[in-house]
Amino acid sequence: MHQTLSPFRRAYDLGARALLYLSAALTCGLLLCLIGYICFRGIPGISWSFLTTAASVLRGTVGIFPAIVNTLYVIVVSLVVALPLGVGAAIYLTEYASNRRLVEIIEFATETLAGIPSIIYALVGNVIFCVSLRLEKTLIAGSLTLVIMVLPTIIRTTQESLKTVPQSYREGSLGLGSGKWHMIRTVVLPSSVDGIVTGCILAVGRIVGESAILMYTVSMSTGMQDFSTIENFMKSSGATLTVALYVYAKENAEFAVAFSIATILLALTVLINLAASLAGKKLKR
Amino acid sequence: MxxxxxxxxxxxxxxVLLITIYLIISGIPAIREVGLTEFLFGTTWAAGDGEFGILAMILTSVYGTAGAIVIGVPIGFFTAVFLAKVAPPKVAAVIRPMVNLLAGIPSVVYGLVGMIVLVPWIRVTFDLSAGDSLLAAIIVLAVMILPSIISVSETALQAVPKEYEEGSLALGATELETYFRISVPAAKSGIAAAVVLGIGRAIGEAMAIIMVAGNVANMPSIFSSVRFLTTGIAIEMNYAEVGSLQRNALYSIGLVLFLFIMLINVLLNVVLKREKED
Structure with missing residues (x-):
């Protein structure tokens, strides 16, 4: 058939095909170069003591253990607050809401939140939590700001998975005489747990990658924080991995350390993406 | 319950209400003190001398976003067509997670690589005294918006009914003619949504470009050191004292940025609604 094509059409076909392959190759090449370069500069600096100690000027060693702990702190605190709120909102939207208009308003609000850039969250989080609520620049203030940021992610993924629970499950449960809340707790939630897990993983990914919010609602100290008492726990304030990367690269000009942190962030991103796609696959089944 | x-x-x-109200309440005082036209159309930002004009930042954000779209959209669009239509399933299954990974890389990592690789490269190639420039920011932004453009356009292209393409092929069109003249027009609102989403991401990005753009509030030109709306907030936020005019002016920049974002959100909603109706 191709012999009968006019030269122009054959050129169009060839040109278009070349463009498609070229663009895809460019995208992949870009990613591979990025990964290769970061690992090349970063891996030599990673050692056991780099991961498990704090930086010490006296001994002249660098370590990012405090940043790892701070990152875990914001992940746990944000999720503890955001998860019940997000799942609750999704339950309301799919199970209870009868007023179309209200559902539309809530969904519009969720979409709006998802579109707000993190520097705006940083600005508002700083005013609300650090200044108005007098939390100062602490990990708590940062975590609470992150809650607002990850809420849409959790609401949306939970909502999607609640929608996939077959209507007959609900009818069966209600038909056997259970109340609505009992039905949600024992039938609906257990069958949509994969979706909720996916939402959490995506939220963790966003928190790990976030920097602007944490830079302006938490201090940028790279020293080890004291979490020993509740009071200290509430007051602790220090850089997470992304913020530490920024501090080492932009303020201390210690690029080797920055690249090592970048390598670790890259590895975390790969892990989180893998986990999300595994959970997603389970969800589809 | x-x-x-x-x-x-x-x-x-x-x-959403809290954010809107807080931004309005904290953003208005500085605008009132400086004067709306002076604030929006003033070309100098010099906090020390009490000059707060953000025209340079607005234009930088607009040009920077436009530049990122001009570079990022074609590459992203063609990659999406490749993934949705041309790529063998096994190849697509390898590339898709790579695109997701590109989306998940933290913005400071992009900033770091931009700062160490791209900025010196621009300085040497174009023989400048410093490589921190609008161009560097545009390139970093173009890479950062790629994944959202690819995945949203791909989803739209996948949703085009097979019958359309089969009809075109049966009439003697080649595969690529079919993809570009039948599938792409059929998916046009989804692709438009991808572009709008890319605009939103580019205009809101702060930490990656703060590391490559130089952050001097010049009127934008491709090789000069520039300050975006986002970096305008970020660069002074940790120094401006609470309650000072400088601090309040940062909230006003936030308000302007927020209005831009809301505009883009409304646009996105319109585009998506049209897609649903199609």
């Missing part, structure tokens, strides 16, 4: 869940649902609404 219902009331409890209703409260959870309303919290998202409350957050």
């Amino acid at each position: 219902q009331v409890l869940f209703l409260v959870c649902g309303l919290i998202a609404v409350a957050f």
Whole structure:
């Protein structure tokens, strides 16, 4: 058939095909170069003591253990607050809401939140939590700001998975005489747990990658924080991995350390993406 | 129980209201003190001398976003067509996670690589005294918006009914003619949504470009050191004292940026609604 094509059409076909392959190759090449370069500069600096100690000027060693702990702190605190709120909102939207208009308003609000850039969250989080609520620049203030940021992610993924629970499950449960809340707790939630897990993983990914919010609602100290008492726990304030990367690269000009942190962030991103796609696959089944 | 869940649902609404109200309340005083036209159309930002004009930042954000779209959209669009239509399933299954990974890389990592690789490269190639420039920011932004453009356009292209393409092929069109003249027009609102989403991401990005753009509030030109709306907030936020005019002016920049974002959100909603109707 191709012999009968006019030269122009054959050129169009060839040109278009070349463009498609070229663009895809460019995208992949870009990613591979990025990964290769970061690992090349970063891996030599990673050692056991780099991961498990704090930086010490006296001994002249660098370590990012405090940043790892701070990152875990914001992940746990944000999720503890955001998860019940997000799942609750999704339950309301799919199970209870009868007023179309209200559902539309809530969904519009969720979409709006998802579109707000993190520097705006940083600005508002700083005013609300650090200044108005007098939390100062602490990990708590940062975590609470992150809650607002990850809420849409959790609401949306939970909502999607609640929608996939077959209507007959609900009818069966209600038909056997259970109340609505009992039905949600024992039938609906257990069958949509994969979706909720996916939402959490995506939220963790966003928190790990976030920097602007944490830079302006938490201090940028790279020293080890004291979490020993509740009071200290509430007051602790220090850089997470992304913020530490920024501090080492932009303020201390210690690029080797920055690249090592970048390598670790890259590895975390790969892990989180893998986990999300595994959970997603389970969800589809 | 219902009331409890209703409260959870309303919290998202409350957050949006809270953010809007806080931004308006904190953003208005500085605008009033400086004067709206002076604030929006003043070309100098010099906090030390009490000059707060953000025209340079607005234009930088607009040009920077436009530049990122001009570079990022074609590459992203062609990659999406490749993934959705041309690529063998096994190849697509390898590339898709790579695109997701590109989306997940933290913005400071892009900033770091931009700062160490791209900025010196621009300085040497174009023989400048410093490589921190609008061009560097545009390239970093173009890479950062790629994944959202690819995945949203791909989803739209996948949703085009097979019959359309089969009809075109049966009439003697080649595969690529079919993809570009039948599938792409059929998916046009989804692709438009991808572009709008890319605009939103580019205009809101702060930490990656703060590391490559130089952050001097010049009027934008391709090789000069520039300050975006986002970096304009970020660069002074940790120094401006609470309650000072400088601090309040940062909130005003936030308000302007927020208005831009809301505009883009409305546009996105219109585009998506049209897609649903199609």
